Amino acid sequence: MGAINLDDSVMTTRLDSVVNWARKNSLWPLPFGTACCAIEFMSMMSSRYDFSRFGAEALRFSPRQSDMLLVLGTVTNKQAPVLRQIYAQMAEPKWVVAVGVCASSGGMYRTYATLQGIDRVVPVDVYVPGCPPRPETMIYGVMQLQEQISRESLSSRKEHIERFYQSLARQEERQRASGQSGYQTVREMVLEAGEQGEQQIW
Amino acid sequence: MVIERIEAQLPGVVLDRHDFRGDETVVVAGDRFLEVVDFIFGEGFQMLLDVTAVDREDREPRFDVVYHFLNLTSQDRLRIKVPVAEGCAVPSLVSRFKSADWSEREVFDLFGIPFEGHPNLSRLLMWEDFPGHPLRKDYPLDGGDRFCSQDIGASFAPEARSLNI
Numbered sequence: 001m002g003a004i005n006l007d008d009s010v011m012t013t014r015l016d017s018v019v020n021w022a023r024k025n026s027l028w029p030l031p032f033g034t035a036c037c038a039i040e041f042m043s044m045m046s047s048r049y050d051f052s053r054f055g056a057e058a059l060r061f062s063p064r065q066s067d068m069l070l071v072l073g074t075v076t077n078k079q080a081p082v083l084r085q086i087y088a089q090m091a092e093p094k095w096v097v098a099v100g101v102c103a104s105s106g107g108m109y110r111t112y113a114t115l116q117g118i119d120r121v122v123p124v125d126v127y128v129p130g131c132p133p134r135p136e137t138m139i140y141g142v143m144q145l146q147e148q149i150s151r152e153s154l155s156s157r158k159e160h161i162e163r164f165y166q167s168l169a170r171q172e173e174r175q176r177a178s179g180q181s182g183y184q185t186v187r188e189m190v191l192e193a194g195e196q197g198e199q200q201i202w
Numbered sequence: 203m204v205i206e207r208i209e210a211q212l213p214g215v216v217l218d219r220h221d222f223r224g225d226e227t228v229v230v231a232g233d234r235f236l237e238v239v240d241f242i243f244g245e246g247f248q249m250l251l252d253v254t255a256v257d258r259e260d261r262e263p264r265f266d267v268v269y270h271f272l273n274l275t276s277q278d279r280l281r282i283k284v285p286v287a288e289g290c291a292v293p294s295l296v297s298r299f300k301s302a303d304w305s306e307r308e309v310f311d312l313f314g315i316p317f318e319g320h321p322n323l324s325r326l327l328m329w330e331d332f333p334g335h336p337l338r339k340d341y342p343l344d345g346g347d348r349f350c351s352q353d354i355g356a357s358f359a360p361e362a363r364s365l366n367i
Binding site: 077078106110111112113116117120180181183184190191194195199 | 327328329330331332336341342343344345346347348349350
Protein backbone atom coordinates (compact mmCIF):
# COMPACT_ATOMS: atom_id res chain seq x y z
CA MET A 1 0.00 0.00 0.00
CA GLY A 2 1.72 3.14 -1.18
CA ALA A 3 1.70 6.49 0.55
CA ILE A 4 -0.85 8.97 -0.74
CA ASN A 5 0.36 12.49 -1.23
CA LEU A 6 -2.42 14.92 -0.38
CA ASP A 7 -0.43 18.12 -0.95
CA ASP A 8 -2.68 21.16 -0.75
CA SER A 9 -5.99 19.33 -1.00
CA VAL A 10 -6.45 19.21 2.80
CA MET A 11 -7.02 22.20 5.02
CA THR A 12 -7.48 22.10 8.78
CA THR A 13 -9.94 24.38 10.56
CA ARG A 14 -12.38 24.43 13.46
CA LEU A 15 -15.88 23.08 13.02
CA ASP A 16 -17.35 26.35 14.35
CA SER A 17 -15.65 28.50 11.80
CA VAL A 18 -16.43 26.37 8.77
CA VAL A 19 -20.07 25.89 9.77
CA ASN A 20 -20.46 29.58 10.57
CA TRP A 21 -18.84 30.48 7.27
CA ALA A 22 -21.56 28.50 5.52
CA ARG A 23 -24.29 29.92 7.72
CA LYS A 24 -23.38 33.56 7.34
CA ASN A 25 -23.26 33.32 3.58
CA SER A 26 -26.64 31.69 3.16
CA LEU A 27 -29.06 33.61 5.35
CA TRP A 28 -32.73 33.14 4.51
CA PRO A 29 -34.55 36.34 5.43
CA LEU A 30 -38.11 36.52 6.69
CA PRO A 31 -39.54 40.06 6.54
CA PHE A 32 -41.87 41.06 9.37
CA GLY A 33 -42.81 44.36 7.76
CA THR A 34 -45.15 46.63 9.69
CA ALA A 35 -44.20 50.17 8.61
CA CYS A 36 -42.10 52.34 6.30
CA CYS A 37 -38.93 50.32 7.00
CA ALA A 38 -40.53 47.58 4.91
CA ILE A 39 -40.62 49.98 1.95
CA GLU A 40 -36.86 50.54 2.31
CA PHE A 41 -36.49 46.79 2.60
CA MET A 42 -38.14 46.33 -0.81
CA SER A 43 -35.58 48.70 -2.23
CA MET A 44 -32.82 46.77 -0.50
CA MET A 45 -33.96 43.48 -2.00
CA SER A 46 -34.36 44.77 -5.55
CA SER A 47 -31.83 45.52 -8.24
CA ARG A 48 -30.29 48.84 -7.17
CA TYR A 49 -29.04 47.66 -3.78
CA ASP A 50 -29.32 43.94 -4.56
CA PHE A 51 -29.22 42.27 -1.17
CA SER A 52 -28.63 38.89 -2.82
CA ARG A 53 -24.97 39.87 -3.18
CA PHE A 54 -24.62 38.97 0.50
CA GLY A 55 -25.95 35.45 0.15
CA ALA A 56 -29.41 36.30 1.43
CA GLU A 57 -31.25 35.98 -1.81
CA ALA A 58 -34.06 33.56 -1.03
CA LEU A 59 -36.74 35.64 0.64
CA ARG A 60 -39.30 33.40 2.31
CA PHE A 61 -42.63 34.44 3.75
CA SER A 62 -42.86 31.41 5.97
CA PRO A 63 -40.98 31.22 9.27
CA ARG A 64 -40.43 27.51 8.72
CA GLN A 65 -38.22 28.19 5.73
CA SER A 66 -36.12 31.07 7.00
CA ASP A 67 -33.48 31.77 9.62
CA MET A 68 -33.05 35.56 9.68
CA LEU A 69 -36.01 37.53 11.01
CA LEU A 70 -36.01 41.14 9.85
CA VAL A 71 -38.44 43.14 11.96
CA LEU A 72 -39.20 46.19 9.84
CA GLY A 73 -41.31 48.73 11.66
CA THR A 74 -43.42 49.48 14.70
CA VAL A 75 -44.52 46.46 16.70
CA THR A 76 -47.57 46.97 18.89
CA ASN A 77 -48.21 45.18 22.15
CA LYS A 78 -50.93 43.24 20.38
CA GLN A 79 -48.36 41.95 17.90
CA ALA A 80 -45.85 40.94 20.60
CA PRO A 81 -47.16 37.36 21.10
CA VAL A 82 -47.47 36.99 17.32
CA LEU A 83 -43.83 37.99 16.89
CA ARG A 84 -42.82 35.54 19.61
CA GLN A 85 -44.69 32.73 17.87
CA ILE A 86 -43.15 33.56 14.50
CA TYR A 87 -39.68 33.59 16.03
CA ALA A 88 -40.38 30.28 17.75
CA GLN A 89 -41.46 28.71 14.46
CA MET A 90 -38.32 29.66 12.54
CA ALA A 91 -35.72 27.12 11.52
CA GLU A 92 -32.68 26.93 13.81
CA PRO A 93 -30.19 28.46 14.08
CA LYS A 94 -31.92 31.81 13.78
CA TRP A 95 -31.02 35.45 14.06
CA VAL A 96 -33.04 38.63 14.47
CA VAL A 97 -32.34 42.08 13.05
CA ALA A 98 -34.38 44.98 14.48
CA VAL A 99 -34.61 47.43 11.59
CA GLY A 100 -35.41 51.05 12.42
CA VAL A 101 -35.87 52.81 15.73
CA CYS A 102 -39.44 51.58 16.27
CA ALA A 103 -38.41 47.94 16.27
CA SER A 104 -35.27 48.75 18.27
CA SER A 105 -36.77 50.88 21.04
CA GLY A 106 -40.35 51.86 20.22
CA GLY A 107 -39.02 55.00 18.55
CA MET A 108 -41.24 58.03 18.85
CA TYR A 109 -44.24 55.94 19.90
CA ARG A 110 -44.00 56.28 23.67
CA THR A 111 -47.49 54.95 24.36
CA TYR A 112 -49.39 52.08 25.94
CA ALA A 113 -49.99 50.60 22.49
CA THR A 114 -46.42 50.19 21.29
CA LEU A 115 -43.88 47.59 22.33
CA GLN A 116 -40.82 49.54 23.50
CA GLY A 117 -38.31 47.56 21.47
CA ILE A 118 -38.74 44.01 20.21
CA ASP A 119 -35.77 42.93 22.33
CA ARG A 120 -38.21 42.89 25.24
CA VAL A 121 -39.92 39.80 23.81
CA VAL A 122 -37.46 38.15 21.39
CA PRO A 123 -33.64 38.04 21.33
CA VAL A 124 -32.16 40.61 18.92
CA ASP A 125 -28.71 40.31 17.36
CA VAL A 126 -28.35 43.57 15.43
CA TYR A 127 -30.10 46.91 15.86
CA VAL A 128 -30.24 49.10 12.75
CA PRO A 129 -30.92 52.77 13.56
CA GLY A 130 -32.82 55.13 11.29
CA CYS A 131 -36.35 56.29 10.66
CA PRO A 132 -36.44 54.56 8.26
CA PRO A 133 -32.83 53.45 7.72
CA ARG A 134 -31.50 53.69 4.19
CA PRO A 135 -30.96 50.40 2.36
CA GLU A 136 -27.19 50.83 2.82
CA THR A 137 -27.71 50.99 6.58
CA MET A 138 -29.72 47.77 6.58
CA ILE A 139 -27.08 46.07 4.43
CA TYR A 140 -24.41 47.26 6.85
CA GLY A 141 -26.50 45.86 9.71
CA VAL A 142 -26.67 42.47 8.05
CA MET A 143 -22.93 42.62 7.34
CA GLN A 144 -22.43 43.20 11.08
CA LEU A 145 -24.63 40.16 11.70
CA GLN A 146 -22.48 38.11 9.33
CA GLU A 147 -19.39 39.21 11.23
CA GLN A 148 -21.06 38.22 14.47
CA ILE A 149 -22.06 34.83 13.07
CA SER A 150 -18.49 34.12 12.00
CA ARG A 151 -17.30 34.79 15.57
CA GLU A 152 -19.93 32.91 17.58
CA SER A 153 -19.70 29.31 18.78
CA LEU A 154 -22.30 26.75 17.76
CA SER A 155 -23.21 25.86 21.33
CA SER A 156 -23.63 29.47 22.50
CA ARG A 157 -26.10 30.15 19.70
CA LYS A 158 -28.04 27.05 20.71
CA GLU A 159 -28.14 28.14 24.35
CA HIS A 160 -29.15 31.64 23.32
CA ILE A 161 -32.18 30.29 21.44
CA GLU A 162 -32.94 27.83 24.23
CA ARG A 163 -33.39 30.72 26.67
CA PHE A 164 -36.15 32.03 24.46
CA TYR A 165 -37.91 28.66 24.38
CA GLN A 166 -37.83 28.60 28.18
CA SER A 167 -39.54 32.00 28.28
CA LEU A 168 -42.14 30.71 25.83
CA ALA A 169 -42.79 27.75 28.13
CA ARG A 170 -43.14 30.18 31.07
CA GLN A 171 -45.61 32.20 29.02
CA GLU A 172 -47.69 29.14 28.13
CA GLU A 173 -47.66 27.89 31.72
CA ARG A 174 -48.79 31.29 32.96
CA GLN A 175 -51.48 31.51 30.30
CA ARG A 176 -52.86 28.13 31.27
CA ALA A 177 -52.88 29.00 34.96
CA SER A 178 -54.51 32.42 34.60
CA GLY A 179 -56.86 31.70 31.70
CA GLN A 180 -55.88 35.04 30.15
CA SER A 181 -55.28 35.68 26.48
CA GLY A 182 -51.76 35.49 25.07
CA TYR A 183 -51.76 39.25 24.53
CA GLN A 184 -52.46 40.01 28.17
CA THR A 185 -50.02 37.36 29.39
CA VAL A 186 -47.12 38.78 27.36
CA ARG A 187 -48.12 42.33 28.35
CA GLU A 188 -48.08 41.45 32.04
CA MET A 189 -44.77 39.63 31.70
CA VAL A 190 -43.28 42.73 30.05
CA LEU A 191 -44.71 45.06 32.71
CA GLU A 192 -43.49 42.87 35.57
CA ALA A 193 -40.02 42.66 34.06
CA GLY A 194 -40.06 46.45 33.69
CA GLU A 195 -41.00 46.85 37.36
CA GLN A 196 -37.88 44.88 38.28
CA GLY A 197 -35.77 47.01 35.96
CA GLU A 198 -35.42 44.16 33.47
CA GLN A 199 -35.42 45.02 29.81
CA GLN A 200 -36.54 41.63 28.54
CA ILE A 201 -38.77 38.68 29.41
CA TRP A 202 -36.72 35.93 27.72
CA MET B 203 -80.59 74.78 7.40
CA VAL B 204 -81.27 71.36 8.76
CA ILE B 205 -80.95 72.49 12.38
CA GLU B 206 -83.94 74.82 12.00
CA ARG B 207 -85.99 72.00 10.50
CA ILE B 208 -85.02 69.69 13.38
CA GLU B 209 -86.11 72.37 15.86
CA ALA B 210 -89.38 72.90 14.00
CA GLN B 211 -90.20 69.21 13.73
CA LEU B 212 -88.96 68.05 17.12
CA PRO B 213 -89.37 71.00 19.51
CA GLY B 214 -87.05 71.01 22.49
CA VAL B 215 -84.79 68.26 21.18
CA VAL B 216 -81.85 70.52 20.39
CA LEU B 217 -80.06 71.25 23.66
CA ASP B 218 -77.32 73.31 22.07
CA ARG B 219 -76.10 74.16 18.59
CA HIS B 220 -73.44 76.00 16.71
CA ASP B 221 -72.47 76.40 13.14
CA PHE B 222 -69.31 77.89 11.79
CA ARG B 223 -68.76 78.21 8.02
CA GLY B 224 -71.21 75.42 7.31
CA ASP B 225 -69.87 73.21 10.09
CA GLU B 226 -73.18 72.46 11.78
CA THR B 227 -73.34 70.86 15.18
CA VAL B 228 -76.28 69.99 17.40
CA VAL B 229 -76.29 68.59 20.90
CA VAL B 230 -79.20 66.26 21.65
CA ALA B 231 -80.07 64.14 24.67
CA GLY B 232 -79.58 60.39 24.47
CA ASP B 233 -83.24 59.53 25.03
CA ARG B 234 -84.38 61.51 21.96
CA PHE B 235 -81.36 60.73 19.80
CA LEU B 236 -83.09 58.08 17.65
CA GLU B 237 -85.93 60.48 16.80
CA VAL B 238 -83.40 62.99 15.49
CA VAL B 239 -81.54 60.33 13.50
CA ASP B 240 -84.75 59.10 11.90
CA PHE B 241 -85.74 62.66 11.04
CA ILE B 242 -82.41 63.63 9.43
CA PHE B 243 -82.38 60.32 7.55
CA GLY B 244 -85.55 61.51 5.87
CA GLU B 245 -83.85 64.83 5.18
CA GLY B 246 -81.12 63.02 3.23
CA PHE B 247 -78.41 62.51 5.84
CA GLN B 248 -78.10 58.86 4.91
CA MET B 249 -74.42 58.24 5.44
CA LEU B 250 -72.86 57.84 8.88
CA LEU B 251 -69.21 58.75 8.40
CA ASP B 252 -67.83 58.28 11.87
CA VAL B 253 -68.69 57.72 15.49
CA THR B 254 -66.22 58.92 18.06
CA ALA B 255 -66.24 60.34 21.57
CA VAL B 256 -64.67 63.01 23.74
CA ASP B 257 -63.78 62.55 27.38
CA ARG B 258 -64.38 65.85 29.23
CA GLU B 259 -63.29 64.23 32.51
CA ASP B 260 -64.36 66.98 34.93
CA ARG B 261 -67.65 67.80 33.25
CA GLU B 262 -70.93 66.11 34.15
CA PRO B 263 -71.99 64.17 32.09
CA ARG B 264 -68.46 63.10 31.37
CA PHE B 265 -68.52 62.03 27.71
CA ASP B 266 -69.73 63.39 24.39
CA VAL B 267 -70.43 60.76 21.74
CA VAL B 268 -69.95 62.48 18.39
CA TYR B 269 -71.65 61.36 15.16
CA HIS B 270 -70.75 62.68 11.73
CA PHE B 271 -73.44 62.49 9.05
CA LEU B 272 -73.22 63.30 5.36
CA ASN B 273 -76.13 64.27 3.13
CA LEU B 274 -75.38 62.44 -0.10
CA THR B 275 -77.58 64.65 -2.30
CA SER B 276 -76.70 68.11 -0.96
CA GLN B 277 -73.19 67.20 0.36
CA ASP B 278 -74.08 68.91 3.66
CA ARG B 279 -72.53 67.62 6.79
CA LEU B 280 -74.06 67.45 10.26
CA ARG B 281 -72.42 66.65 13.55
CA ILE B 282 -74.54 65.36 16.41
CA LYS B 283 -73.18 65.26 19.95
CA VAL B 284 -74.84 63.13 22.59
CA PRO B 285 -73.69 63.82 26.17
CA VAL B 286 -73.50 60.64 28.23
CA ALA B 287 -72.54 60.04 31.83
CA GLU B 288 -70.09 57.39 32.97
CA GLY B 289 -71.70 53.93 32.84
CA CYS B 290 -74.75 55.13 30.88
CA ALA B 291 -75.58 53.67 27.48
CA VAL B 292 -76.27 55.36 24.15
CA PRO B 293 -78.76 53.83 21.70
CA SER B 294 -76.96 51.91 18.95
CA LEU B 295 -77.40 52.90 15.31
CA VAL B 296 -76.41 49.53 13.86
CA SER B 297 -79.99 48.71 12.83
CA ARG B 298 -80.04 51.96 10.77
CA PHE B 299 -76.42 52.32 9.60
CA LYS B 300 -74.09 49.37 8.94
CA SER B 301 -71.11 51.67 9.38
CA ALA B 302 -72.06 52.16 13.02
CA ASP B 303 -71.04 48.60 13.85
CA TRP B 304 -67.26 48.89 14.06
CA SER B 305 -67.30 52.60 14.95
CA GLU B 306 -69.40 51.91 18.02
CA ARG B 307 -67.22 48.96 18.95
CA GLU B 308 -64.20 51.24 18.71
CA VAL B 309 -65.80 53.82 21.01
CA PHE B 310 -66.81 51.06 23.40
CA ASP B 311 -63.27 49.69 23.34
CA LEU B 312 -61.37 52.94 23.83
CA PHE B 313 -63.83 54.94 25.99
CA GLY B 314 -65.91 52.26 27.69
CA ILE B 315 -69.24 53.71 26.56
CA PRO B 316 -71.82 50.94 26.03
CA PHE B 317 -74.22 51.04 23.07
CA GLU B 318 -77.69 49.71 23.73
CA GLY B 319 -78.93 47.34 21.04
CA HIS B 320 -75.55 46.63 19.43
CA PRO B 321 -75.52 43.04 18.11
CA ASN B 322 -71.89 42.34 19.03
CA LEU B 323 -70.52 44.84 21.50
CA SER B 324 -66.96 43.57 21.94
CA ARG B 325 -63.58 45.29 21.78
CA LEU B 326 -62.41 46.19 18.31
CA LEU B 327 -58.74 47.18 18.69
CA MET B 328 -57.47 46.11 22.09
CA TRP B 329 -57.60 42.47 23.17
CA GLU B 330 -60.61 41.13 25.06
CA ASP B 331 -59.07 41.09 28.54
CA PHE B 332 -57.21 44.40 28.19
CA PRO B 333 -57.63 46.33 31.45
CA GLY B 334 -59.17 49.80 31.12
CA HIS B 335 -60.11 52.07 28.24
CA PRO B 336 -57.05 53.80 26.82
CA LEU B 337 -58.57 56.96 25.34
CA ARG B 338 -60.04 58.04 28.66
CA LYS B 339 -58.23 61.04 30.08
CA ASP B 340 -57.41 59.22 33.32
CA TYR B 341 -55.71 56.33 31.51
CA PRO B 342 -51.90 56.75 31.77
CA LEU B 343 -50.31 57.35 28.38
CA ASP B 344 -47.59 54.78 29.02
CA GLY B 345 -50.10 52.15 30.20
CA GLY B 346 -48.08 51.59 33.38
CA ASP B 347 -44.90 50.64 31.52
CA ARG B 348 -41.87 52.25 33.20
CA PHE B 349 -39.75 51.70 30.12
CA CYS B 350 -42.18 53.76 28.11
CA SER B 351 -41.90 57.19 29.69
CA GLN B 352 -38.65 57.01 31.63
CA ASP B 353 -35.14 56.42 30.42
CA ILE B 354 -34.28 53.51 32.66
CA GLY B 355 -33.38 50.99 29.97
CA ALA B 356 -29.83 49.83 29.44
CA SER B 357 -28.03 52.17 27.09
CA PHE B 358 -26.25 50.60 24.16
CA ALA B 359 -24.66 53.89 23.17
CA PRO B 360 -21.10 53.08 24.39
CA GLU B 361 -21.12 49.81 22.46
CA ALA B 362 -22.54 51.25 19.28
CA ARG B 363 -20.23 51.43 16.31
CA SER B 364 -20.10 54.33 13.94
CA LEU B 365 -21.92 53.67 10.72
CA ASN B 366 -20.13 56.28 8.57
CA ILE B 367 -22.54 55.91 5.70
